[in-house]
Amino acid sequence: MERPPQGRMVLRWRVGWRRAVSPQGQSPRRRRGRICMGGCANPSRAAAWAAAVLVVASLGGCASDPAPEPEGKEYGRPLPPGTPALERVTDLAEIPDLRATFATRELAIEALDESLAYFGKPSSLTWFPYATDDRSISHADQVRTLELLRDALVNSATSDEFQGRCLMLFDFYRSRGWDGSGEVLYTAYCEPIFDGRRKADARYMYPLYGLPTDLVKDADGTPRGRRADNGHVVPYYTRGELEANGHLDGLEIVYLKDPFEVYIAHVQGSARVDLPTGDQLCIGYAGKTDRPYSSVGLRLVEEGHISSSNLSLTTLKRYFRSNPGELNRVLPHNESYVFFVEREPGPFGSIGARVTPYHSVATDKSVFPRGGPCVVVARMPFADPDDPSGITKRDTTQLAFDQDTGGAIRSAGRCDLFVGTGHEAELLAGHTRDEGQLFYLFVKPQ
Numbered sequence: 001m002e003r004p005p006q007g008r009m010v011l012r013w014r015v016g017w018r019r020a021v022s023p024q025g026q027s028p029r030r031r032r033g034r035i036c037m038g039g040c041a042n043p044s045r046a047a048a049w050a051a052a053v054l055v056v057a058s059l060g061g062c063a064s065d066p067a068p069e070p071e072g073k074e075y076g077r078p079l080p081p082g083t084p085a086l087e088r089v090t091d092l093a094e095i096p097d098l099r100a101t102f103a104t105r106e107l108a109i110e111a112l113d114e115s116l117a118y119f120g121k122p123s124s125l126t127w128f129p130y131a132t133d134d135r136s137i138s139h140a141d142q143v144r145t146l147e148l149l150r151d152a153l154v155n156s157a158t159s160d161e162f163q164g165r166c167l168m169l170f171d172f173y174r175s176r177g178w179d180g181s182g183e184v185l186y187t188a189y190c191e192p193i194f195d196g197r198r199k200a201d202a203r204y205m206y207p208l209y210g211l212p213t214d215l216v217k218d219a220d221g222t223p224r225g226r227r228a229d230n231g232h233v234v235p236y237y238t239r240g241e242l243e244a245n246g247h248l249d250g251l252e253i254v255y256l257k258d259p260f261e262v263y264i265a266h267v268q269g270s271a272r273v274d275l276p277t278g279d280q281l282c283i284g285y286a287g288k289t290d291r292p293y294s295s296v297g298l299r300l301v302e303e304g305h306i307s308s309s310n311l312s313l314t315t316l317k318r319y320f321r322s323n324p325g326e327l328n329r330v331l332p333h334n335e336s337y338v339f340f341v342e343r344e345p346g347p348f349g350s351i352g353a354r355v356t357p358y359h360s361v362a363t364d365k366s367v368f369p370r371g372g373p374c375v376v377v378a379r380m381p382f383a384d385p386d387d388p389s390g391i392t393k394r395d396t397t398q399l400a401f402d403q404d405t406g407g408a409i410r411s412a413g414r415c416d417l418f419v420g421t422g423h424e425a426e427l428l429a430g431h432t433r434d435e436g437q438l439f440y441l442f443v444k445p446q
Contacts, residue, residue, distance in 0.1 A: 178413025313430030349404030378436025
C-alpha cells in the first residue's frame with residue numbers, strides 16, 4: 001500500500017461485517033460467528049498469573065502524552081547501518097500495561113488467527129530469522145509467540161491474569177524510533193467506498209488501472225522501474241506522464257467521478273466501489289511505480305494554503321471543492337502511481353492477512369518482523385459517543401499484529417494503524433497523527 005510518511009491524510013474504510021470499533025470500552029463485532037473463550041481458569045492458577053501483575057501494577061500505563069505538532073522531525077530517517085530496530089525492555093516500569101486490551105480480545109484473536117494462517121505458508125520462512133539487539137528470532141519462535149498469546153487471550157479469566165501471563169511468557173522489545181529515542185509517528189488508514197462505473201461516461205471518467213506488464217518488481221514487491229523495449233530497467237513514468245501519454249490505456253478496471261477519489265484510493269491501496277447494478281467491486285493493491293511519494297497535504301501547507309494544525313482529509317476535500325483547478329496543479333507533485341487488482345472482500349495486508357480494525361498495523365518490513373504481535377502505545381482518536389460527528393482523543397495501549405506495509409511507511413519511526421470502515425473511520429483516520437511508542441512481543445528463550 002502507498003502510505004505517506006508524514007502529515008498524510010489517510011483513510012481506508014471497511015464495509016459489512018467488520019466496521020470500526022473502539023478498542024476500549026465497547027463490545028467488538030464478530031466476523032465469523034462466536035469465538036469460544038474456553039473454560040473457566042483454575043482460580044489458584046489465575047491468582048498465580050495475576051501475582052505477576054502486582055509487581056508493576058503501581059507503575060501505571062505507558063501511554064504517550066498529547067503529541068505536539070511534529071515539525072521538523074525526520075520520521076523516515078533510517079537508523080545507522082547495522083542498528084537493529086528493536087531493543088529489549090529491561091525496566092519493568094517501561095513495559096506496557098496490556099490489561100485494557102483484554103476487553104477486545106475477540107477481535108485480537110481474529111487478527112492473531114490471520115497471522116497464524118500466514119505462518120502456515122512456506123513463503124513465511126523466507127523472512128526469518130529476525131535480529132533484535134540481543135537475540136535472533138526464528139520462524140518457530142514467532143509461531144510459538146502467537147500460540148502462547150492466543151492461549152493467554154482465550155484462557156485468562158481476568159485482565160490481571162492476562163497481563164501476568166504476558167509478563168511471564170514474553171520479552172518486550174521497543175522500536176528505537178526515528179532517532180533512537182523510541183519515538184514513533186502514528187497515522188491511520190481505512191478502506192474507502194466510492195460510487196463507480198465499469199465503463200466511462202460523462203460523469204464517471206477517472207479510472208483505477210490494473211498492473212502494467214512492464215513494471216519490474218523484486219520478489220518482495222519492491223518496485224524497480226519499467227522494462228524498456230531494449231530490455232533495460234529504467235525509471236517508470238511519473239504520475240503526470242502516465243496521465244498524459246496513454247501508456248495505461250486498456251488497463252482500466254473501474255471509473256470514479258472525482259480525481260481526488262482516485263488519489264485517495266492510491267494513498268490507501270484498496271477501495272470498495274458501488275456499481276449501479278447493486279454489486280460492490282473490491283479493489284486491492286497490485287503494485288506501484290518506483291517514483292517517490294510526496295504528500296499533497298504537506299505541499300499545500302508549505303505553500304501557505306492550509307495551516308499544519310488544520311491539516312485533515314476533511315480540510316483537503318473542502319479546499320479542492322473550493323479550488324477545483326488546484327487538484328491538477330498539485331497532484332503531479334506526487335510522482336508515484338499505484339495499480340490495482342479485483343479481489344475478494346478484504347482488505348488484505350501485505351502478508352495476505354485480512355486486516356482487523358485497531359488490531360492490524362502497517363510498518364516497514366525491512367526493519368520490523370512480519371506477522372507478529374505488537375503493542376501500540378499512543379494518543380488515538382475515537383468517535384465521541386455524545387457527538388456522532390465529533391472525535392475525542394485518549395491515551396491508548398492496544399494489542400495489534402504487524403500484517404501490512406506501505407510504499408511510503410519507511411523506517412523504525414513510522415507505524416500505520418487500520419481503524420475500520422465507513423464515515424466514522426474516515427474521520428478517525430484523517431485525524432490520526434500523533435507520537436507514541438511501538439513494542440513487539442517474543443516468547444522468552446528456553
